Amino acid sequence: MAIVIELDVMLAKRKMKLNDLAEAVGITPQNLSVLKSGRAKAVRFSTLDAICKTLECSPGDILLYQSDDKDKQ
Amino acid sequence: MQKIQKVSGIIRTLILFLIALRVVFIFSVPVSVYNQSPALSNKTEVNIEYLVDVQSSWKGYATMLDNEQLNSQLILGLPEQLFILVIYCLLWRLFGFYQQGQVFSAEPINQLRIIAGCILLWPVITIIYPILTTLLLRFSGASDSLPIYVSIGTSEITNLITGLIVYVISWIMLEAQKVNEEQELTI
Numbered sequence: 124m125a126i127v128i129e130l131d132v133m134l135a136k137r138k139m140k141l142n143d144l145a146e147a148v149g150i151t152p153q154n155l156s157v158l159k160s161g162r163a164k165a166v167r168f169s170t171l172d173a174i175c176k177t178l179e180c181s182p183g184d185i186l187l188y189q190s191d192d193k194d195k196q
Numbered sequence: 197m198q199k200i201q202k203v204s205g206i207i208r209t210l211i212l213f214l215i216a217l218r219v220v221f222i223f224s225v226p227v228s229v230y231n232q233s234p235a236l237s238n239k240t241e242v243n244i245e246y247l248v249d250v251q252s253s254w255k256g257y258a259t260m261l262d263n264e265q266l267n268s269q270l271i272l273g274l275p276e277q278l279f280i281l282v283i284y285c286l287l288w289r290l291f292g293f294y295q296q297g298q299v300f301s302a303e304p305i306n307q308l309r310i311i312a313g314c315i316l317l318w319p320v321i322t323i324i325y326p327i328l329t330t331l332l333l334r335f336s337g338a339s340d341s342l343p344i345y346v347s348i349g350t351s352e353i354t355n356l357i358t359g360l361i362v363y364v365i366s367w368i369m370l371e372a373q374k375v376n377e378e379q380e381l382t383i
Binding site: 150 | 377378381382383
């Protein structure tokens with residue numbers, strides 16, 4: 124998919140664990156894992172807002188656009 | 197969801213009752229034949245031959261078979277009862293999935309498609325079956341004067357429309373399954 128989730132990069136930068144982020148955001152670690160692995164079909168604004176607030180970043184730091192042509196290369 | 201599961205349980209019980217009723221009907225056909233046998237007719241006074249009624253579109257053909265001294269209940273009544281029994285069994289299985297809470301999974305949707313297929317197939321069988329029966333009876337020598345019988349009644353058209361409606365519902369359920377999957381993967 125063209126949208127890449129770079130949540131693990133941001134978590135590493137903030138030295139935060141996935142479970143801690145899940146607790147802070149108020150969603151289950153399983154759902155956060157789905158988001159991190161890129162299997163999620165959609166992200167709610169409220170979830171994105173909570174993640175950005177906890178990680179002190181903007182949505183652009185977590186969501187990246189990568190063209191499908193690059194994926195094939 | 198709990199409401200669906202609860203009502204599905206009740207519907208399943210009712211379907212089970214209907215299945216039992218149909219099984220009684222099916223077993224009544226051989227009893228009926230037994231009662232009609234001249235050699236054995238004096239041995240029993242129980243007569244339940246009218247338990248299996250032949251469908252309206254085949255009624256004319258049933259009369260023809262009766263005129264030929266053939267058992268119309270066994271030849272026409274039994275396939276009808278078996279078809280209804282199959283539909284009930286499929287419905288029983290479908291509501292079993294609903295009772296388990298599987299509303300948007302692949303199994304009940306497939307089940308719905310099978311039911312639609314069966315309902316759509318029945319009008320075709322209704323037309324073909326008397327023709328095949330006549331040919332078979334002619335070739336076997338059981339009857340020489342039995343005509344080729346073709347009948348399309350309102351029940352066949354109703355079955356076609358019902359089958360199509362059920363088929364469209366299965367498509368809608370397929371779309372609902374996709375929406376449900378998306379909803380589950382929305383974080």
